[in-house]
Amino acid sequence: MDKDVILTARGITMTFPGVKALQNVDLTLRKGEIHALMGENGAGKSTLIKCLTGINDFEAGEIRMDGIDGPVKNHSTRDAQNVGISTVYQEVNLCPNLSVAENLFIGREPLTALKTIDRASYNKRSQIIMDDLGIEVDVTQNLENYSLAIQQMVAIARAVDMDCKVLILDEPTSSLDDEEVEKLFKLMRDLKAKGVSILFVTHFLEQVYAVCDRITVLRNGTFVGEYPIAELPRVKLVAAMMGKDLDALEAIEKENADFDKAEVVIDAQGISHTGTVKPFDLKIHKGEVVGVGGLLGSGRSELARSIYGADRASTGTLKVKGEEVKIAQPIDAMNRGMGMLPDDRKAEGIIGDLSIRENIILAMQAKRGALKPIPMKEQEAIADKFIDLLSIKCPSREAKINQLSGGNQQKVILARWLATDADFLILDEPTRGIDVGTKSEIQKLIIDLAKQGKSIMFISSEISEMLRTCNRMVIMRDGEKVNELSGDLTQEGVMNAIAGGEK
Amino acid sequence: MKTKSKLNSNTLLLLITIALFFVLYAGGCIAYGAKGFTHFQTFLNVMITNAGLISVACGLTVVMLTAGIDISVGALVAMDCMLLAVGMQNGIGAIPMIILVLVIGLVFGAVQGYLVGYLQIQPFIVTMAGMFFARGMTAVICTDQVAITADTNQLFYDIANAKIILPFGGYTNNKGVYMAPFIRVGVVIALLVLLIIFLMLRYTKFGRSLYAVGGSEQSAAMMGLNVKMTKLKAHILCSFLASIGGICYCLNSMQGSVQQATGFEMDAISSSVIGGTLLTGGVGNVIGTFFGVLINGTISSIVKTNGKLASSWPNILTAALLFVFIVIQSIFAAIREKQKA
Numbered sequence: 118m119d120k121d122v123i124l125t126a127r128g129i130t131m132t133f134p135g136v137k138a139l140q141n142v143d144l145t146l147r148k149g150e151i152h153a154l155m156g157e158n159g160a161g162k163s164t165l166i167k168c169l170t171g172i173n174d175f176e177a178g179e180i181r182m183d184g185i186d187g188p189v190k191n192h193s194t195r196d197a198q199n200v201g202i203s204t205v206y207q208e209v210n211l212c213p214n215l216s217v218a219e220n221l222f223i224g225r226e227p228l229t230a231l232k233t234i235d236r237a238s239y240n241k242r243s244q245i246i247m248d249d250l251g252i253e254v255d256v257t258q259n260l261e262n263y264s265l266a267i268q269q270m271v272a273i274a275r276a277v278d279m280d281c282k283v284l285i286l287d288e289p290t291s292s293l294d295d296e297e298v299e300k301l302f303k304l305m306r307d308l309k310a311k312g313v314s315i316l317f318v319t320h321f322l323e324q325v326y327a328v329c330d331r332i333t334v335l336r337n338g339t340f341v342g343e344y345p346i347a348e349l350p351r352v353k354l355v356a357a358m359m360g361k362d363l364d365a366l367e368a369i370e371k372e373n374a375d376f377d378k379a380e381v382v383i384d385a386q387g388i389s390h391t392g393t394v395k396p397f398d399l400k401i402h403k404g405e406v407v408g409v410g411g412l413l414g415s416g417r418s419e420l421a422r423s424i425y426g427a428d429r430a431s432t433g434t435l436k437v438k439g440e441e442v443k444i445a446q447p448i449d450a451m452n453r454g455m456g457m458l459p460d461d462r463k464a465e466g467i468i469g470d471l472s473i474r475e476n477i478i479l480a481m482q483a484k485r486g487a488l489k490p491i492p493m494k495e496q497e498a499i500a501d502k503f504i505d506l507l508s509i510k511c512p513s514r515e516a517k518i519n520q521l522s523g524g525n526q527q528k529v530i531l532a533r534w535l536a537t538d539a540d541f542l543i544l545d546e547p548t549r550g551i552d553v554g555t556k557s558e559i560q561k562l563i564i565d566l567a568k569q570g571k572s573i574m575f576i577s578s579e580i581s582e583m584l585r586t587c588n589r590m591v592i593m594r595d596g597e598k599v600n601e602l603s604g605d606l607t608q609e610g611v612m613n614a615i616a617g618g619e620k
Numbered sequence: 621m622k623t624k625s626k627l628n629s630n631t632l633l634l635l636i637t638i639a640l641f642f643v644l645y646a647g648g649c650i651a652y653g654a655k656g657f658t659h660f661q662t663f664l665n666v667m668i669t670n671a672g673l674i675s676v677a678c679g680l681t682v683v684m685l686t687a688g689i690d691i692s693v694g695a696l697v698a699m700d701c702m703l704l705a706v707g708m709q710n711g712i713g714a715i716p717m718i719i720l721v722l723v724i725g726l727v728f729g730a731v732q733g734y735l736v737g738y739l740q741i742q743p744f745i746v747t748m749a750g751m752f753f754a755r756g757m758t759a760v761i762c763t764d765q766v767a768i769t770a771d772t773n774q775l776f777y778d779i780a781n782a783k784i785i786l787p788f789g790g791y792t793n794n795k796g797v798y799m800a801p802f803i804r805v806g807v808v809i810a811l812l813v814l815l816i817i818f819l820m821l822r823y824t825k826f827g828r829s830l831y832a833v834g835g836s837e838q839s840a841a842m843m844g845l846n847v848k849m850t851k852l853k854a855h856i857l858c859s860f861l862a863s864i865g866g867i868c869y870c871l872n873s874m875q876g877s878v879q880q881a882t883g884f885e886m887d888a889i890s891s892s893v894i895g896g897t898l899l900t901g902g903v904g905n906v907i908g909t910f911f912g913v914l915i916n917g918t919i920s921s922i923v924k925t926n927g928k929l930a931s932s933w934p935n936i937l938t939a940a941l942l943f944v945f946i947v948i949q950s951i952f953a954a955i956r957e958k959q960k961a
Contacts (some may be wrong), residue, residue: 214831214835215828
């Protein structure tokens with residue numbers, strides 16, 4: 118092993134029932150570098166990480182680490198931590214019912230002379246650690262009292278404090294805002310200066326180019342290549358990940374028709390939800406894609422939820438196709454032809470233990486009522502149709518949805534609503550945590566659906582993708598609808614509206 | 621940086637439990653003061669009667685913290701009593717029998733804990749099997765009611781009848797005789813158990829890992845805790861405490877019988893829940909459990925003192941209390957969700 122290399126993985130191979138998850142994959146981590154691991158959903162990034170951290174038991178290949186003779190085979194997270202590999206996952210893996218300090222120190226608490234845990238000592242040390250990182254928390258409070266972003270920072274702080282040589286960050290930034298991401302980057306650079314090697318998995322290309330030194334690209338469970346960052350411009354990176362050129366991305370073209378004369382599908386007047394959304398008016402026409410922009414917490418999702426009945430509207434009236442309706446709960450909205458893709462697909466969207474077919478049929482069945490089951494033949498036909506239509510990558514329609522990658526899960530939920538023939542779809546962050554390739558597929562899908570006459574409300578944090586797909590944009594700020602932009606949408610115009618600068 | 625410390629909602633639940641106990645007890649004193657409810661001894665009697673339950677309920681709290689459950693404890697207590705009674709009747713000494721019962725508790729817990737922790741079988745199913753096994757074994761040992769008397773074993777009899785006189789809180793009865801307040805050995809054992817488990821939960825690695833496992837099993841594993849071992853140990857501890865509880869119970873009942881301690885596991889679970897332990901794991905404290913036991917005991921005591929109410933009333937009151945507590949807990953959970961949002 119070279120002197121400056123901390124970890125090598127060679128020829129890692131791993132299969133899941135029916136799927137070759139990893140085939141002969143290599144990875145080389147050098148001391149004090151930030152190394153990006155890139156690939157589309159289902160490329161095998163998570164599987165590779167789980168092989169490194171001892172969660173997956175890989176079948177072939179070997180991992181070696183600097184300073185350890187012979188191959189390293191971890192059988193548990195603890196093993197991995199012992200050899201100096203710590204991981205922070207996308208989902209926060211901490212205990213919400215324990216204090217921040219305990220979450221930092223559990224399993225390795227300092228002990229008093231009596232062999233009992235030394236609370237005072239680790240509370241003090243925790244406060245110092247968090248203060249150093251510039252995270253404002255009271256470490257004696259339970260973790261559940263803090264936002265997801267803070268919880269993520271705590272998870273990172275824990276890993277950092279464990280004297281790790283290799284820190285794996287698996288999509289740590291997906292729930293952080295820009296300022297927090299910047300703090301994280303500063304932390305990453307500090308660690309790098311101290312000689313820690315960081316393996317950074319993210320979907321945000323910008324972030325890769327902001328902090329990384331080197332990139333390893335995986336595709337469909339195989340190793341594509343390892344590149345120094347300077348030698349791999351964005352376009353080439355995307356091409357390496359997707360195995361095709363970027364043309365697909367550019368080919369998206371939205372319909373720029375005049376919708377004023379089209380049928381009004383949704384006409385909301387003075388709708389509000391106490392505490393989250395102030396009264397707003399909104400009209401959405403047939404075949405129109407309306408974007409909802411704003412910062413995280415500006416009331417974007419809440420606006421959608423109050424129309425859909427997920428949060429019952431406190432005031433106002435809602436007309437669907439000119440007819441005034443009362444929507445008290447989601448089933449009322451469904452019966453009026455609405456469908457909603459929630460932003461938290463794990464908690465509110467997919468039912469992990471059911472098959473893809475069952476997940477697709479779900480809303481359709483709910484709409485028909487439990488007493489009128491859909492014949493199996495019909496269910497299978499519907500499932501096959503949508504798997505084909507949305508090109509959902511799966512071993513079979515009977516596979517559990519859990520086994521799919523995030524992007525494909527998202528497509529299944531989309532299929533669920535398309536199956537109900539919903540003609541107004543609310544898509545809340547449908548592309549979050551999804552790779553570039555699938556992102557553009559979903560964007561294309563949105564435009565195609567609009568062309569077929571469906572009306573869509575599209576909520577996203579990425580302005581660029583809304584610019585590409587939306588005909589009109591609603592801007593939210595502090596729970597209030599502050600602006601509506603139509604015509605030529607520009608990045609600058611939207612940003613200004615969101616920030617509340619000059620109009 | 622220091623933020624102002626908010627009153628933790630779990631602490632608040634504990635305070636409500638404690639307050640409820642005092643309200644209940646004060647109510648008893650006002651209603652039945654004439655019948656001697658106000659005497660300190662009445663309170664001590666609640667402790668004496670429920671010494672076994674305190675230990676058993678502490679064990680259940682430990683298991684429930686890991687989001688588990690153990691419904692075998694009642695049957696285990698019955699088996700312990702029967703073993704003690706039959707063993708001593710056949711001339712085996714009290715000390716060897718007590719040691720045997722404790723060892724059986726450890727083994728019983730180890731088997732259940734292995735099945736729950738390492739083979740990942742639902743704790744409800746595992747301990748249900750344990751419950752049938754222990755209840756069945758009780759009948760196998762002896763189907764009769766076996767009383768423990770001074771003739772059976774003098775030492776055990778003496779321990780059971782030993783009065784530990786307290787230096788305060790006595791009263792003079794209507795015949796002018798000073799009645800000194802007393803507790804029994806079982807109470808001392810139960811309070812020691814309570815203290816040890818309280819300290820263990822708060823200040824040991826094992827104690828904290830119980831909370832971590834109950835809070836999020838996956839996270840606990842990711843943070844390098846041994847989840848399987850934690851569950852195994854929790855079940856060993858629970859069954860061991862159930863055996864200690866069994867001995868305390870036997871010191872009160874002084875007999876072995878198949879039908880003894882039926883539904884005891886439910887009393888223990890309800891005490892834990894009233895004391896603020898969540899069935900979903902990760903939240904709870906033996907101090908709350910202790911007050912849960914006292915609340916249950918006080919209800920029984922009030923009904924008994926009244927004398928006219930049917931003996932099924934404690935059940936109905938416990939049901940009402942459980943209901944109230946579950947509702948309060950879910951309201952708190954909802955408030956917390958709202959605060960976070």
